[in-house]
Amino acid sequence: MNNLKKQDHSIEISPHNHIPINSIINANCLEVLPQISSNSIDLTITSPPYDNLRDYQGFHFNFDLLAQELFRVIKPGGIIVWIIGDSTINGSETGSSFKQALGFISKGFKLHDTMIYQKSGFAFPSKTRYHQIFEYMFVFSKGKPKTFNPLIDRPNKSQYTFSKKRRKKDGTISHKDDTTRIKVNEYGMRFNIWRYKTGRGHTTTDAIAYEHPALFPEALAKDHILSWSNEGDLILDPLNGAGTTTKMAYMLNRRFIGIDISEKYCKIALERLNLIKERLSSRFPKYIPHVIKFEMV
Numbered sequence: 001m002n003n004l005k006k007q008d009h010s011i012e013i014s015p016h017n018h019i020p021i022n023s024i025i026n027a028n029c030l031e032v033l034p035q036i037s038s039n040s041i042d043l044t045i046t047s048p049p050y051d052n053l054r055d056y057q058g059f060h061f062n063f064d065l066l067a068q069e070l071f072r073v074i075k076p077g078g079i080i081v082w083i084i085g086d087s088t089i090n091g092s093e094t095g096s097s098f099k100q101a102l103g104f105i106s107k108g109f110k111l112h113d114t115m116i117y118q119k120s121g122f123a124f125p126s127k128t129r130y131h132q133i134f135e136y137m138f139v140f141s142k143g144k145p146k147t148f149n150p151l152i153d154r155p156n157k158s159q160y161t162f163s164k165k166r167r168k169k170d171g172t173i174s175h176k177d178d179t180t181r182i183k184v185n186e187y188g189m190r191f192n193i194w195r196y197k198t199g200r201g202h203t204t205t206d207a208i209a210y211e212h213p214a215l216f217p218e219a220l221a222k223d224h225i226l227s228w229s230n231e232g233d234l235i236l237d238p239l240n241g242a243g244t245t246t247k248m249a250y251m252l253n254r255r256f257i258g259i260d261i262s263e264k265y266c267k268i269a270l271e272r273l274n275l276i277k278e279r280l281s282s283r284f285p286k287y288i289p290h291v292i293k294f295e296m297v
């Protein structure tokens with residue numbers, strides 16, 4: 001494996017990693033990941049190119065190698081959130097999402113949860129099947145998840161429930177006269193289908209981000225970061241696109257590494273960080289995001 005040459009030396013280098021923290025790295029992630037120490041990443045949130053459904057300037061990636069490297073760099077108990085949908089080719093959905101889910105399991109990950117990201121609209125209308133408004137959010141863990149901060153924001157339908165004593169295992173009611181009511185909290189834990197308003201102005205308010213054809217919503221990245229990591233944790237997006245993951249990591253006081261093969265998208269990701277840098281600099285003065293260009297030597 002060739003070494004990578006860093007052109008910009010002005011940014012913090014982690015003692016544990018051979019690549020800079022809090023940076024957007026313009027390179028093929030398969031060249032950068034081998035430079036990251038094993039067991040160093042707390043959380044990865046990412047979305048791969050879907051069967052070349054969209055035009056990412058012609059860039060591809062090797063799933064098998066990526067999954068293998070991700071397993072190596074993720075900490076024990078760390079999480080990957082893999083957001084993916086299938087395209088339809090010759091009348092059939094490709095099934096890439098399922099194949100990749102099984103691929104991660106074969107590398108050693110546990111499939112911790114199969115979550116759904118439901119959009120408020122569809123991109124490609126179809127005449128022969130129902131409109132496609134969801135993608136998978138596969139949550140993989142390397143062993144037992146070390147962090148879970150559940151989002152408690154689902155309004156409970158009722159303010160009261162009955163005592164559990166009333167219902168027997170076979171479903172019959174044992175104390176028909178037991179009318180004891182228990183007060184429940186106003187909000188309960190979220191279900192695993194997350195709905196987001198999508199489309200211009202909703203996915204993000206950063207107009208420049210829409211130069212990328214396949215953003216996921218900022219709110220989605222935020223919700224996963226809050227759920228599976230703590231402040232100061234290291235978050236990776238190896239297919240960072242216009243930098244939704246890195247922006248939200250920065251905003252939530254997590255450290256981050258974002259990699260994308262497209263220089264254009266890296267510049268957008270950096271600009272989005274710069275848009276919020278002024279606002280956040282008093283909170284996190286140590287964060288100085290840069291685009292780092294790696295070159296093979």
Ligand SMILES: C[S@@+](CC[C@H](N)C(=O)[O-])C[C@H]1O[C@@H](n2cnc3c(N)ncnc32)[C@H](O)[C@@H]1O
Pocket residue numbers: 027028029030046047048049050056059060061062212214215216217238239240241242243244245259260261262265
């Ligand atoms: C679905 S997009 C990610 C969008 C991102 N989640 C966002 O909200 O902006 C996938 C990205 O993978 C990048 N990509 C494809 N192959 C790559 C590779 N080998 N290394 C790094 N990035 C790659 C593409 O340039 C594209 O921006």
